[in-house]
Amino acid sequence: MKIKAFAPGKIILFGEHTVVYNKPAIAVAINRGVDVELTSRDDDEVNIHISPINYSQKLVLTGGMLEYEYDSSNKRISDYIYEVINRFKFNHGFNLNVNINMYLGAGLGSSAAVTVAVLKAIMLYTDNDATLDEIASIARDIEIKIQGAASPIDTAMSTYGGIIYIDENSNLNPINFDMQLPLIVSNCEIAGNTGEIVASVRDKYNKHTPIMESIFDAMAKIATDAKMALECGNSMKLAELMNMNQGLLDAIGVNTLELSEMVYQSRKFGSEGSKLTGSGGGGCIIAYAPHDIDEVYLKLSQLYKTFKCEQSNSGVYAKIVEK
Amino acid sequence: MKIKAFAPGKIILFGEHTVVYNKPAIAVAINRGVDVELTSRDDDEVNIHISPINYSQKLVLTGGMLEYEYDSSNKRISDYIYEVINRFKFNHGFNLNVNINMYLGAGLGSSAAVTVAVLKAIMLYTDNDATLDEIASIARDIEIKIQGAASPIDTAMSTYGGIIYIDENSNLNPINFDMQLPLIVSNCEIAGNTGEIVASVRDKYNKHTPIMESIFDAMAKIATDAKMALECGNSMKLAELMNMNQGLLDAIGVNTLELSEMVYQSRKFGSEGSKLTGSGGGGCIIAYAPHDIDEVYLKLSQLYKTFKCEQSNSGVYAKIVEK
Numbered sequence: 001m002k003i004k005a006f007a008p009g010k011i012i013l014f015g016e017h018t019v020v021y022n023k024p025a026i027a028v029a030i031n032r033g034v035d036v037e038l039t040s041r042d043d044d045e046v047n048i049h050i051s052p053i054n055y056s057q058k059l060v061l062t063g064g065m066l067e068y069e070y071d072s073s074n075k076r077i078s079d080y081i082y083e084v085i086n087r088f089k090f091n092h093g094f095n096l097n098v099n100i101n102m103y104l105g106a107g108l109g110s111s112a113a114v115t116v117a118v119l120k121a122i123m124l125y126t127d128n129d130a131t132l133d134e135i136a137s138i139a140r141d142i143e144i145k146i147q148g149a150a151s152p153i154d155t156a157m158s159t160y161g162g163i164i165y166i167d168e169n170s171n172l173n174p175i176n177f178d179m180q181l182p183l184i185v186s187n188c189e190i191a192g193n194t195g196e197i198v199a200s201v202r203d204k205y206n207k208h209t210p211i212m213e214s215i216f217d218a219m220a221k222i223a224t225d226a227k228m229a230l231e232c233g234n235s236m237k238l239a240e241l242m243n244m245n246q247g248l249l250d251a252i253g254v255n256t257l258e259l260s261e262m263v264y265q266s267r268k269f270g271s272e273g274s275k276l277t278g279s280g281g282g283g284c285i286i287a288y289a290p291h292d293i294d295e296v297y298l299k300l301s302q303l304y305k306t307f308k309c310e311q312s313n314s315g316v317y318a319k320i321v322e323k
Numbered sequence: 324m325k326i327k328a329f330a331p332g333k334i335i336l337f338g339e340h341t342v343v344y345n346k347p348a349i350a351v352a353i354n355r356g357v358d359v360e361l362t363s364r365d366d367d368e369v370n371i372h373i374s375p376i377n378y379s380q381k382l383v384l385t386g387g388m389l390e391y392e393y394d395s396s397n398k399r400i401s402d403y404i405y406e407v408i409n410r411f412k413f414n415h416g417f418n419l420n421v422n423i424n425m426y427l428g429a430g431l432g433s434s435a436a437v438t439v440a441v442l443k444a445i446m447l448y449t450d451n452d453a454t455l456d457e458i459a460s461i462a463r464d465i466e467i468k469i470q471g472a473a474s475p476i477d478t479a480m481s482t483y484g485g486i487i488y489i490d491e492n493s494n495l496n497p498i499n500f501d502m503q504l505p506l507i508v509s510n511c512e513i514a515g516n517t518g519e520i521v522a523s524v525r526d527k528y529n530k531h532t533p534i535m536e537s538i539f540d541a542m543a544k545i546a547t548d549a550k551m552a553l554e555c556g557n558s559m560k561l562a563e564l565m566n567m568n569q570g571l572l573d574a575i576g577v578n579t580l581e582l583s584e585m586v587y588q589s590r591k592f593g594s595e596g597s598k599l600t601g602s603g604g605g606g607c608i609i610a611y612a613p614h615d616i617d618e619v620y621l622k623l624s625q626l627y628k629t630f631k632c633e634q635s636n637s638g639v640y641a642k643i644v645e646k
Binding site (some may be wrong): 204207208210211214215217218221222225240241243244245246247248249250251252253255256257260261264265267268 | 564
């Protein structure tokens, strides 16, 4: 039996950081993510290969279970895969090829996409029926176990897909958007330390509360206006809101020399809107260029690691491609 | 007779742009500005030399007056000098050497400093007594005549000196600050078009009023907190507020690739606070590095046109150096 599965990555379009303070945010599942191919074996071997990082490991099932203990001292993307496999009992072994078709550790939800895609493939292999809600919930448990804390956004985006408005009460509301949302993602190849950056924003909030409240209010209004701009298909407004949000992220101290350069280069190349995405301090920017995405993509890709994507309206899926 | 005069330039420490919307701002007169040397002549010649731009012009007084008509089609820094001379009647001619010891057209108030310094020198030469308020008022009239519109801030800073808090009612209040405020000014050598930039902010304000109101509120709180930080000598707070204000200026669209690079480079070199100063779109940044100004200055000056300065507690002054 051969199973193929896919789970999308995500970008935060608006509201990174302020979502922690119960302000609205918008996340977009993208059509770049994690592809999984699971091939059944007749023996008890479990062979795991992860590309493009060239990770290969051979294990053996004992009584249908993996003998595996999570080692928190050395977190790796493979941990998420073992945590998934560890929750199931198997009649036979399998080969698992995991292809991470996006940037790792760059704020695009790679660990969530790996977890969700592997989970869906293995559920199909072990004949486990599960709703999307159950998948999202298990995947988030695994993220929390490995990361200590995890926002529900990443696993939700990989599970459900689409464009989601996270409201003031942390409810996830799909945004009705039936056009394409072409985006460019450029990676500065410096990893931000999310925990440290979130703590530095908290510190600034505690020191300068009234100023930060006004900045967060502006960010909240931007996310709310952006929801309307998406629903109305107002691409120029969306772009302007991205640029404003970028300045506010700079104001709260999560922008960097490299990210700012990428943002301004993208605008020079014709992008109408651009901003860092995710926690900042490194990672990626997104550029929105509805009028000439190819030109902007070409020029950005000459300077930085860059890919083009669109929203993924579907979330995780798996299918049997050979009986 | 030989007269020497000096008028300081200025930097906007906080509140550029929002001051137009009746929010508070802080301006600092700096100990770089315009030096004037006026030497009396026995004939009716008026020789004007402006350095470092190498402008020289010889004119002749007719009945003690200059025959001069302002040509608005071609604005030059010399216009301000002619406008001043034009308001007086002379017994004899004079040589006027004007040395602009700062950047021209870079948001540092060079035209105001030229106007105020020349005005003060000529008043002394023609035995005209005038209060500082009268000097500020005449200088502003001249700025309005030549520029069409002019904020009172530049001429006030060149006239009175010091650090001034412009409140919500546009009143200028001196801030009591008895330490030194060392600053670094770096010039990107691209001139921003102030009129266009102010109009673009107005456009953004009209399009996104509630968001811009929140951003302006944050900027107003920053200026108010900065006044207190100055009064308490809290240099680290001042630096943090500068960094936040920089992000907000980015959010309202007046930052550029070059300015952002200079801001982030200055922080990498050790500056605790840095931001663009003036209308943006080009011009200068200021870097505040109370702990290691020399190191930051050295590194910035290797990359950009840069000078070090402090606040000028005195405003314009003139004295007779030879009877």
